[in-house]
Amino acid sequence: MNFTKLPQLVDMRGKLKSKGTYSKRTKTITHRVWHHSLTKKHLAGSEAGSFADYHVNTLGWPGVGYTFIIEEPKNVINTPNGKRARIVYAHDIDRRTYHVGNSNQFSLGICVAGDYRYDTMDDATIASIADLHSALVKDNIGKNDTSHNEMPDYSWKACCVYDYRKLIKWQGSTTPVTPSPAPDTYTIQEGDTLWSIAHKDGTGGMQVEDLIKANPGIDPVKLQIGQKINFGNAKEVIVQPDNDTKEETESSNSGDATVRSIQKTLNSRYKAGLVVDGIKGTKTKSALIKALQTELNKQFNKKLVVDGKWGAKTKAAVVTVEKGAKGNLTWILQAALYTEGFEPGFLDSDFGTSTEKALKKFQEKKGLFDDGKAGKETFEELFAA
Ligand SMILES: [Zn+2]
Structure with a gap:
């Protein structure tokens, strides 16, 4: 696994507050879902241990709801690649944690500590986001990146509000991922929304609007599993004037x-x-x-x-x-x-x-x-x- 070798990763599986264990996933992970914690990053409580306490004591969950928590700015680690925000590895990848309701089975939860409606993100955190993302892609864990509010039924949620699409492509990362060309058609999978599809690995910056243009008559909120949609025309319109x-x-x-x-x-x-x-x-x-x-x-x-x-x-x-x-x-x-x-x-x-x-x-x-x-x-x- 590439992600376990990240120098800023701290294995805290079994060490955070818990009450029982999450069951095993019944589905393969297809979605990497990005969250923020909505806790102001400089305040006490904006870290994995506090999230675990809250999820277990207050919400009554078996453990913290995310597999990974990127902490900032309290826990910055000096690594051979530069300063990095600590990444807490909280649960085995194959545990179905709670973070996106009906989509939990196939979604990996990654939370960046902070309230990005107000907080600004520092470089150590951006670097850790990019590093973790590129390691997960190499490890073949997930196929799409999406924010919490791009998942089905969560469009009301102010999560995450940072630009994860830009951050995961941060070029200062030691191992940036080069996208491979997108196919011409795509078959809708469980949990897909046009947003998640547009941000799949290898779609090279395709926009939701491009998908809508390339698929006249498509209803973005009523996608059917198995439905085929057209990538071909969408790929042609991706070059936007700068x-x-x-x-x-x-x-x-x-x-x-x-x-x-x-x-x-x-x-x-x-x-x-x-x-x-x-x-x-x-x-x-x-x-x-x-x-x-x-x-x-x-x-x-x-x-x-x-x-x-x-x-x-x-x-x-x-x-x-x-x-x-x-x-x-x-x-x-x-x-x-x-x-x-x-x-x-x-x-x-x-x-x-x-x-x-x-x-x-x-x-x-x-x-x-x-x-x-x-x-x-x-x-x-x-x-x-
Ligand atoms: Zn969230």
């Missing part, structure tokens, strides 16, 4: 430098197509609303139409962003505050004291309860026309 190389329309160094940087970020991260003129106007505001809608859809599985218009549905979908939050939602808040004339310090995606101060000032000015937390009312004041 928007990042598109030249920005920039009129020199006009306007406000911070607004220019906001516009550039909106263009590169959300393909906003803004003219980088440093002038805060309705187009920039609309692009910020689009960014917010995109993040709410991506991180919280909201089904918002990304139209850049503020409305009741977007308001209802808003989640509260408060001190300690890190990530794209915080950046959107900071950018919106800045364009309203309330400077949050650096637009660093990190909700600290200066963001809180700017937010409180804004709330006070607008007659809102100035609690320094950005919720539905605050975002409405920032974005409603």
Whole structure:
């Protein structure tokens, strides 16, 4: 086995809290399912031992629900390949642990400790994800990678919210996997969704949209086991134009430098197509609303139409962003505050004291309860026309 030779792997089978044992799988593993723990990574309890306690004591399961737990950032190991997050090997591969309900029999659970709605991932963790993935592929354990919420019946779940597809291909890995060409047709297996199929080994970056285009009339939520779908045409449309190389329309160094940087970020991260003129106007505001809608859809599985218009549905979908939050939602808040004339310090995606101060000032000015937390009312004041 390649995975057992990973220097950052710690064998903790039989050593974590348990109450009996999981039964043997009745099916071969076809899916490698990626999770996050939804526990903030810097806090106590964001590690395998605590997950085991919770799954056994509170949920009454026989043991921790995952086969592998990638821990960060507390347990970083210096390996000959560089710093790596510790990988806890919790159960024999052939044990059917609980993590994806009806799909447990053929699904391998891998959990990355952290709450990636807010946490950012460090390099040691990214490296361990890529290393573990490539070892599992070599060991022929599983054929598809999918996130928890791409499994049947779990589309509501905010798990995992990190971009596992990008991470498993991380090229700094000592043993990156080169994909083999995809076949022309594919037969639906148990547990498949268009998402899991698109991310099978060897499909080379095929997108769900490509599969839908290549299979007119297919109903993505009603796939039948044994049904054949077409890969052939999907393979032809996989080459997408790279928007990042598109030249920005920039009129020199006009306007406000911070607004220019906001516009550039909106263009590169959300393909906003803004003219980088440093002038805060309705187009920039609309692009910020689009960014917010995109993040709410991506991180919280909201089904918002990304139209850049503020409305009741977007308001209802808003989640509260408060001190300690890190990530794209915080950046959107900071950018919106800045364009309203309330400077949050650096637009660093990190909700600290200066963001809180700017937010409180804004709330006070607008007659809102100035609690320094950005919720539905605050975002409405920032974005409603
Ligand atoms: Zn999960």
